[in-house]
Amino acid sequence: MIPRKAALHLTPKARDIFRKLIDATSSEGIILKYEMSSQHALRMAFKFDLVKDAKKELSFDDEGVSLEVLEDGITPKPPADSWNDGLPKLYIHHAAFMKVLGGKLDVKMNTETGDLIPLLFDREGNEMDPNA
Numbered sequence: 763m764i765p766r767k768a769a770l771h772l773t774p775k776a777r778d779i780f781r782k783l784i785d786a787t788s789s790e791g792i793i794l795k796y797e798m799s800s801q802h803a804l805r806m807a808f809k810f811d812l813v814k815d816a817k818k819e820l821s822f823d824d825e826g827v828s829l830e831v832l833e834d835g836i837t838p839k840p841p842a843d844s845w846n847d848g849l850p851k852l853y854i855h856h857a858a859f860m861k862v863l864g865g866k867l868d869v870k871m872n873t874e875t876g877d878l879i880p881l882l883f884d885r886e887g888n889e890m891d892p893n894a
Contacts, residue, residue, distance in 0.1 A: 764842050770827050770866070772827060773868040780829055789814055790850055792812060792853065794853070794855060794867070796858035826845070826854075827853070828849070829851060
């Protein structure tokens with residue numbers, strides 16, 4: 763069954779950065795994961811990884827969010843139109859899906875390290891804590 767709307771809303775900034783990263787790296791997409799932090803013991807973290815081979819790296823339970831918008835330039839392309847369009851996507855790893863469902867994703871760059879940091883907000887606009 764194809765969902766009526768995307769599991770996660772992307773800000774225009776996030777959408778633009780993801781497209782540029784995918785183009786620059788010749789990747790098939792980016793995956794948002796929810797896993798143990800590599801910097802803080804016993805803490806969870808949201809993490810981005812490049813998807814080089816979607817057939818090998820993604821599972822049936824991972825869900826794609828289109829990076830494309832409709833003709834108005836604002837409205838995200840709905841899952842029914844983007845499910846099998848062959849275009850790069852932001853994929854939500856199945857372990858992160860319920861944590862981010864209905865939220866909004868933005869990104870910020872750490873200027874010192876060059877790391878891309880996910881900023882996730884719940885439906886009320888509160889920043890999500892991966893450990894909450």
